[in-house]
Amino acid sequence: MIQKFRYRFIGLSTAALFIVLLTVIGSIIGISAYRAKQQINNVLIILSQNDGQINSQINTQNVKKRFGPSFNQESLYQYRYFSVSFDKKGKQTALDDTHIISISRDTIMDLGRRVYRSGRKDGTIRSVMSNYSYKVTHKHGKTNIVFLDESVIMESTNNIMEIGLFLGAISLLLFTLILIAFSKRAIKPIVQAEKRQKEFITNAGHELKTPLSIIKANTELQELMNGKSEWTTSNEQQVDRLINNLISLARMEEQPKVTLTTIDASATFKRATDSFKAIIMQEDKTFKVKVMPGLKIRADENSFYELCNILLDNANKYCDDKGTVTAYLTTDKRQRRVTLLVGNTYVAGKNSNYSRFFERFYRDDKSHNSQKKGFGIGLSMAQSLIATFKAKLSVRYRDDQLFFSVSFKPVK
Numbered sequence: 001m002i003q004k005f006r007y008r009f010i011g012l013s014t015a016a017l018f019i020v021l022l023t024v025i026g027s028i029i030g031i032s033a034y035r036a037k038q039q040i041n042n043v044l045i046i047l048s049q050n051d052g053q054i055n056s057q058i059n060t061q062n063v064k065k066r067f068g069p070s071f072n073q074e075s076l077y078q079y080r081y082f083s084v085s086f087d088k089k090g091k092q093t094a095l096d097d098t099h100i101i102s103i104s105r106d107t108i109m110d111l112g113r114r115v116y117r118s119g120r121k122d123g124t125i126r127s128v129m130s131n132y133s134y135k136v137t138h139k140h141g142k143t144n145i146v147f148l149d150e151s152v153i154m155e156s157t158n159n160i161m162e163i164g165l166f167l168g169a170i171s172l173l174l175f176t177l178i179l180i181a182f183s184k185r186a187i188k189p190i191v192q193a194e195k196r197q198k199e200f201i202t203n204a205g206h207e208l209k210t211p212l213s214i215i216k217a218n219t220e221l222q223e224l225m226n227g228k229s230e231w232t233t234s235n236e237q238q239v240d241r242l243i244n245n246l247i248s249l250a251r252m253e254e255q256p257k258v259t260l261t262t263i264d265a266s267a268t269f270k271r272a273t274d275s276f277k278a279i280i281m282q283e284d285k286t287f288k289v290k291v292m293p294g295l296k297i298r299a300d301e302n303s304f305y306e307l308c309n310i311l312l313d314n315a316n317k318y319c320d321d322k323g324t325v326t327a328y329l330t331t332d333k334r335q336r337r338v339t340l341l342v343g344n345t346y347v348a349g350k351n352s353n354y355s356r357f358f359e360r361f362y363r364d365d366k367s368h369n370s371q372k373k374g375f376g377i378g379l380s381m382a383q384s385l386i387a388t389f390k391a392k393l394s395v396r397y398r399d400d401q402l403f404f405s406v407s408f409k410p411v412k
Contacts, residue, residue, distance in 0.1 A: 025164040032157045039153050043079055044122070044135040047146040052083030052096055080149035084112030085142050093142065100149060102129050108147075115145050124150070212239050230278045237275035258388050260298045262411045265338060266291050268301060269329045272308035276325075280316050286324040295331055295338050297408040299389045307389075310382045311342040311404050318402070319344035326401070331410060338410045343403035350397060 047054065054077060080102070085094035097108055111125055115134055122135045125147075131154075132147040219235045273289045280287040297304075315325045323345030331338050382404075386393045392407040 025168050029157070029161050029164055032160045036153050036157045040133045040148060040150060043081075043153075044133060044146060044148055047081060047083070047148065048135050048137045048144065052081070052144060052146045054079070054081075054099070078152060080152060081147060082108050083144060083146045084108060084116075085144050086112070086116050087143075088141055090116065102149070103127065111147065112145055116143060212242060215239055234275055234278040238279070258300045258303055260300060260389065262296055263299055263301045263304060264294070265297045265299070265304065265340075265408070266293050266295045266329060268305050269308050269327075269340065272305055272312060273327050275309070276312045276316060280319075280325050283316070284322055285316070285319055286322075288324060288326045288328075290328045290330065292330050295329060296411040297338050297389075298411055299391075299408070303385050303388065307382055307385045307406070308340070308342075310379065310385075311340070311406075314379060314382075314404075315342050315344035318346055318349075320347055324401070326403070335410055335412070338408040340406040340408070341403055343401050345400060346397075346402040347400045349402045350400075352397070352402075 080100045082097045082100050082103070083095070084092060087093050092109065092112065095105060095108060095112070097103070097105055107127060107129075111127060111132065111134075115123075115125060115136065120136070122133075124131055124133050126132075131150045133150055134145055134147045137144050137146075216236060216239045219232050219239070223229075223232050270289075270291050273287075273291070277287055277289075312325070312327060315327070319325050325345075326341065326343040328341040329338070330341070383393060386406055389408065391409075394405045394407075396403050396405070
């Protein structure tokens with residue numbers, strides 16, 4: 001269990017750090033790509049305003065307005081571009097390729113016709129050599145199309161992306177190694193707590209073994225002398241149940257495989273309620289039992305009996321003085337579900353946090369003077385058993401009574 005927790009801790013921590021790293025890298029790449037697109041758009045606008053040329057006639061103020069006051073006009077000459085012009089009839093009238101050498105005139109003519117026929121005002125067009133952004137302007141009855149090679153501008157963005165991905169992979173590897181190295185220290189308190197818990201369970205089982213054996217032997221002796229009664233029978237059943245509880249608790253972490261078979265849930269549940277009848281009535285509480293005969297489910301018989309005992313013991317423990325303990329095993333009219341319902345009178349439970357009842361060692365009553373032991377290990381074990389049976393568990397509070405309900409699929 002600790003090993004699984006450690007792997008989960010490492011996985012979640014690495015994932016969180018990696019998400020943060022990806023967010024930072026993604027933001028940097030996004031900002032870089034946005035600036036590159038803005039730069040491309042600004043260059044195209046300047047080219048369109050100057051008839052597809054970058055020369056000494058360019059308005060310096062306009063350049064600084066678009067690129068910022070610190071921009072050097074000489075930097076404009078780094079770009080590779082070309083232009084094509086058409087008349088009203090769609091006939092090519094001019095072509096300028098003096099500022100690019102990586103693309104032929106035929107390819108330029110083809111790109112110009114494709115853009116002209118598309119009717120779009122701007123965009124990006126793909127060629128064998130590169131991607132070219134374009135902008136279309138209409139002036140003096142002519143259509144001028146300027147193209148800008150994106151490769152020069154996007155090169156820095158692509159480099160940032162490659163570096164970012166490389167750093168991301170290296171960082172992920174380093175984060176994982178660091179977390180593996182320090183995970184033992186991080187979960188050390190949890191390991192120690194679980195170790196102490198296991199030691200407590202082992203020691204408790206060892207210490208209780210002798211007194212339980214004596215109690216059982218005394219009960220058997222009393223039966224030999226005075227005969228069996230419901231009290232002696234109940235004592236024997238409770239001693240056996242306590243021993244089984246300790247064994248189940250000790251093995252709970254091992255999560256042994258449980259073989260599900262068809263069992264008579266009615267007979268098992270009745271056996272459990274009979275063992276509690278004397279205890280509940282001795283405490284001057286009302287015990288309402290309703291068991292429909294012949295109800296069968298898929299479960300492990302011993303584990304199902306343990307589940308019934310846990311719920312009944314919990315109901316009796318938390319039942320108010322002179323209250324009512326309810327134990328029903330019924331089915332609906334269409335026999336689609338078999339419902340195990342155990343409840344008790346619990347006036348103080350109106351504002352309880354029912355979702356926490358299944359946490360180990362949780363106690364609903366925080367008073368140090370309370371004689372009630374809390375919902376602790378028993379209900380945690382019950383929840384584990386219910387999951388093994390693939391049943392559904394629910395808790396509800398109604399009319400000053402707290403009910404635990406377990407729903408099974410019936411076996412017909």
